[in-house]
Amino acid sequence: MSTEVKTATLAQHTAPNGIKLPIYMDNHATTPMDPRVLEEMLPYFMEKFGNAASRNHSFGWAAEEAVETARERIAKLVGATSKEIIFTSGATESDNLAIKGVAEMYREKGNHIITAVTEHKAVLDTCKRLEKYGYRVTYLPVQKDGLIDLDDLKRAIDDKTILVTIMAANNEIGVLQPIAEIGRLCHEKGVIFHSDATQAVGKVPTDVNKQNIDLMSISAHKMYGPKGVGALYVRRKNPRVQIAAIIDGGGHERGMRSGTLNVPGIVGLGKACAIASEEMPQESCKLAGLRNRLRDRIMGRLDEVYINGSMEHRLPGNLNISFAYVEGESLLMGINDVAVSSGSACTSATLEPSYVLKALGTGDDLAHSSIRFGIGRFNTEAEVDYVADRVIETVQRLRELSPLYEMAKEGVDLKSVKWAAE
Amino acid sequence: MSYSDKVIDHYNNPRNVGSLDKGSADVGTGLVGAPECGDVMKLQIKVNPQTNVIEDAKFKTFGCGSAIASSSLATEWVKGKTVDEALAIKNMDIVKELSLPPVKIHCSVLAEDAIRAAIHDWKKKQETATPAAVQAK
Numbered sequence: 001m002s003t004e005v006k007t008a009t010l011a012q013h014t015a016p017n018g019i020k021l022p023i024y025m026d027n028h029a030t031t032p033m034d035p036r037v038l039e040e041m042l043p044y045f046m047e048k049f050g051n052a053a054s055r056n057h058s059f060g061w062a063a064e065e066a067v068e069t070a071r072e073r074i075a076k077l078v079g080a081t082s083k084e085i086i087f088t089s090g091a092t093e094s095d096n097l098a099i100k101g102v103a104e105m106y107r108e109k110g111n112h113i114i115t116a117v118t119e120h121k122a123v124l125d126t127c128k129r130l131e132k133y134g135y136r137v138t139y140l141p142v143q144k145d146g147l148i149d150l151d152d153l154k155r156a157i158d159d160k161t162i163l164v165t166i167m168a169a170n171n172e173i174g175v176l177q178p179i180a181e182i183g184r185l186c187h188e189k190g191v192i193f194h195s196d197a198t199q200a201v202g203k204v205p206t207d208v209n210k211q212n213i214d215l216m217s218i219s220a221h222k223m224y225g226p227k228g229v230g231a232l233y234v235r236r237k238n239p240r241v242q243i244a245a246i247i248d249g250g251g252h253e254r255g256m257r258s259g260t261l262n263v264p265g266i267v268g269l270g271k272a273c274a275i276a277s278e279e280m281p282q283e284s285c286k287l288a289g290l291r292n293r294l295r296d297r298i299m300g301r302l303d304e305v306y307i308n309g310s311m312e313h314r315l316p317g318n319l320n321i322s323f324a325y326v327e328g329e330s331l332l333m334g335i336n337d338v339a340v341s342s343g344s345a346c347t348s349a350t351l352e353p354s355y356v357l358k359a360l361g362t363g364d365d366l367a368h369s370s371i372r373f374g375i376g377r378f379n380t381e382a383e384v385d386y387v388a389d390r391v392i393e394t395v396q397r398l399r400e401l402s403p404l405y406e407m408a409k410e411g412v413d414l415k416s417v418k419w420a421a422e
Numbered sequence: 423m424s425y426s427d428k429v430i431d432h433y434n435n436p437r438n439v440g441s442l443d444k445g446s447a448d449v450g451t452g453l454v455g456a457p458e459c460g461d462v463m464k465l466q467i468k469v470n471p472q473t474n475v476i477e478d479a480k481f482k483t484f485g486c487g488s489a490i491a492s493s494s495l496a497t498e499w500v501k502g503k504t505v506d507e508a509l510a511i512k513n514m515d516i517v518k519e520l521s522l523p524p525v526k527i528h529c530s531v532l533a534e535d536a537i538r539a540a541i542h543d544w545k546k547k548q549e550t551a552t553p554a555a556v557q558a559k
Binding site for chain 1: 425426430436439441453455456457458460461462464484485487489509546
């Protein structure tokens, strides 16, 4: 029997200036693995294949040792102790475990959870499910720059509030929430604070003690590690946080997450964290430089381009911009040798434009026109210039094709036009 | 989303891009869709008053690749047809020609609407005595 697997081919070619195409600039979706990570993982597939829970032979000990090294490396990156790191299958599971785990464990104390409208679906949909089971959820709005208003949070906390869950960095607009201040507020009120830090860990300094975080979701594949592995930080003192498990079984990970550990994946996550601990300062400078270069090149050549979200409180590699009068999917089609993503409805299954951009008060028209650039470790200056130039020429071409651009240039106020409803 | 070769061809080489004088008595203009919905099509036709044949057609579209392709194809199809023949073009003809997937059917509906709106505008102009007073919406 044939064991061949059919896969979509990734056609690669080279641009005249030597740049390899297609260019990957969608590093918020996932990141390529760092070769150093892969190298460290490889022995744990075949040679050191043991089950970390096997306590009575050397195969198990080797696996367990590797897992504990990884745990320490992760803890070091976020200022935790290794006993506070619980391995999961990824940040979605970590979010589910944190939120559902607290909801169940603290049900006696209260039933109120606070989150924000711009959270990832892994948090929002988990909260929605809990609403079905009698929990009350407050969805905080965000300001025009994407940040929550701390006064809104203060007002939302009541004597039934058991959990506040606010992400560290947004996956679409890269906006960094004031995590330390949110955490302080929560601790003053005796409320547990969870942060989905999927996009932040390894990219910006994260310290669970300085930032008053009680639970924090981490993913490997957003920081040049493998897919299918993540972690949840669970605070053990000041205060001690307890969570109910959502996966029952052999009692792994202190009973919080049963299931045989994904040893190679965990080793990869650990190595990814170790690299980030070493290289984050230089890397974040480099990424911010490339990001600003992309922004300046685009904005120097195109008018009516709008940045979505705060530029000041933002991940170094993120740029999310709306190109007025040009629809996002058609723009992606024009830059088809560049991998980025759009907040346009046409690129989503729901036919709704990005709820994150809508929450900022970005009109639906500009949400349809948005592109998210995620610059990562392996992008170069030459790639940034190529991407900027492709974007510029495609936007110019599509604007020549756009009735809205023509009307705007004629002085028509598009807001005053009575559009025929479909 | 993967596109059919025909959609890609229309996207890369859109036919009949541009604008006709919307004040002219022979020109009908259809403007359909809304920016909030992510699709706006402007389709214009120039009709010979003697023969009712559409002699020229132009479009501009804000929308995804399928929307651009649907309107580009619509201009190709209406050219050379009489007004009544053009009214017989159905959105499903466009879906078939461009192999549009189900989520893109609304693009073809919009293109059919644009044809109808342009013809409606032209007909309205024929009924009024002073064409110059008629403004495209």
